[in-house]
Amino acid sequence: MKIIGTYLSPYVRKVLVVLDLKGLSYEIDPIIPFLGDERFAGLSPLRRIPVLIDGAVTLSDSSIICQYLEDRYPKPALYPVDLADRARARWLEEYADTRMGEVFIWQLFNQVAINPYVWGKKPDEAALAKTTTEEMPQVLDYLEAQVPQQGFLFGDLSIADISIAAFFRNAAFAxxxxxxxxxxxTAAFAGRVLGLEAFARLKPYEDRLMRTPIPKHRSVLTEMGAPLTSETYATVTPRRGIMRI
Amino acid sequence: MKIIGTYLSPYVRKVLVVLDLKGLSYEIDPIIPFLGDERFAGLSPLRRIPVLIDGAVTLSDSSIICQYLEDRYPKPALYPVDLADRARARWLEEYADTRMGEVFIWQLFNQVAINPYVWGKKPDEAALAKTTTEEMPQVLDYLEAQVPQQGFLFGDLSIADISIAAFFRNAAFAxxxxxxxxxxxTAAFAGRVLGLEAFARLKPYEDRLMRTPIPKHRSVLTEMGAPLTSETYATVTPRRGIMRI
Structure with missing residues (x-):
């Protein structure tokens, strides 16, 4: 099984955690989506990461990939058995992917990491202030009303816990x-889920990539023994070769 | 079962068609999402329509709702049996909801219908030209490579056919x-799917609403015998009371 997409993406992280929990091994091509080549665009028409290649099946969109993995490799189950809970878990996954995606990634992480270190643009301080004082609190208020005092959202660990927690790693990067x-x-919940081994195993790669210029991502991951593909779908180099914050 | 959301939305249309195909009856509160009250925002944190209320289960997001309906009311199946096809059908649903949503609704339909008739703003002719000469063709090129010469995408009718076709009604409105x-x-495929009875039964309501000022939507639907709820989640009226194009 192959995954295309960087360890720094919350959507890639979600899928890698699901693969780990299901005991499935994979190789990864850790590209930044903006730098994917035309073959990548062919596999992912909206240029989203991750892409999963499982034999003859190629899929993009992390939610579609996770549901496919659940259907094909059902153990351990990561979607609640009760149908109302299952729908609610999918809703929280959607909320994370959409709303936390907007606020944690396209506003916060974009301003402090992607804009300066991929595109060489300065952060927009006014936009950033609005994000941290208005938008982030709104999301955190919503989550605070959802998450449990102990354990996970639906008893056993599910796709909802994984999806939400994945974004808090990017908040920490920023x-x-x-x-x-x-x-x-919410603070305790995020810490609890990110403390799981499946998340913890990815952390050294993430931390290292945050301190490494993009053109060197592959080589440092190779040094670290990450399970890389031999081929890559990235061909261009960014304007500035660094994504350090 | 209750649905909140106007017949003019492709996301509402998708869910109503699924309900019809599964033989499930419902009442509808046909609100424009911008005009939903605070109780609506409580049910749909991203202010999306439709919302489904099925006994104790309240859900927003059309894809989550359709998957819930499939899980709870499995006959007839609207998701392919083969796991690769099922994932691919979900992907095409996601492509429709996201990319066709951007181009058909937030660009095209927004410019020619929502902006002028909900907000009283003139269409942006330059943006509209870009939509019809660049963005719509890009989507149509993608679809042209996906849809079959005859019949449906995955043999039997599925959520993918329904999701894609729903947007072509809004293109026609515009x-x-x-x-x-x-x-x-693509032209033949859209016509074929929209010709199904489950879509055709909705068309009189849609056509009538497109010629009716928003504050009168409920009363004309009552006249037509639409299955309306007694209560509504809309409280405000739009700046201009019309959405005619």
Whole structure:
């Protein structure tokens, strides 16, 4: 099985955690989506990462991939058995992918990491202030009303826990810390889920990539023994070769 | 079962067609999402339509709703049995909801219908020209490579056919006609799917609403015998009371 997409993406992280929990091994081509070549665009018409290649099946969109993995490799189950809970878990996954995607990635992470280190653009401080003082709190208020005091959202670990937690790694990359007085349940929940081995095993790669110029991502991952593909779908190099924050 | 959301939305249309095909009856509160009240925002945190209320289960997001309906009311099946086809059908649904949503709704339909008749803003002619000469053709090129010469995408009718076709009704509302010389398969496919009874039964309501000021939507639908809820989640009226094009 092959995955195309960088360890720094919350959508890639979600799929890698699901693969790990299901005991499935994979190789990864850790590209930044903006730098994918035309073959990549052919596999992922919306230029989304990750892409999964499982034999003859090629899929993009992390939610579609995770549901496919659940259908094909059902153990352990990562979608609740109760149909109402299952629908609610999918909704929280959608909320994470869409709304946390907008705020944690396309606003926060984009301003402090992607804009400066991929495109060489300065952060927009006014936009960033609005994100951290208005948009992030709105998302955290919503989550605070959803997450449990202990354990996971639907008893056993599910796709909802994984999807939500994945975004908090990117918040940490952007040096955003959740106020534990204001959102105690959410802060504890994110810490609990990110502490799982399947997330913890990815952390050294993520931390290293955050300190490594993009053109060197492959070589440092090779040094670290990451399960890389031999081929890559990235061909261009970014304007500035670094994504350090 | 209750549905909240106007007949003019492709996302509402998708769910109503699924309900019809599964033989499930429903009542509808046909609101425009911009005009939903605070209770609506509570049910649909991203203010999306439709919302489904099925006993104790309340869901938003049309894809989550359709998958829930399939899980709870499996006959007739609207997701392919083969796991690769099923994943591919979900992908095409996602492509429709996301990319066709951007281009057919937030660009085309927004410019020619929502902006002028909900917000009283003039269409942006330059943006509209870009949509019809660049973005719509790109989507149609993609679809032309996916759809079959005859029948449906995966043999039996599936969620993929329904999701894609639903957007072509809004294209027609906006007087966009698919060039049958340039995209013959797509034009024929959309016509074939929209010709199904489950779509055809909705058409009189849609056509009438397109010629009716928004504050009168409920009363004309009552006259027509549509299955309306007694209560509504809309409280405000739009700046201009019309959505005629």
């Amino acid at each position: 040096r955003f810390r959740v106020d534990t007085e204001r959102w105690p349940l | 007087r966009f006609r698919v060039d049958t010389e340039r995209w013959p398969l």
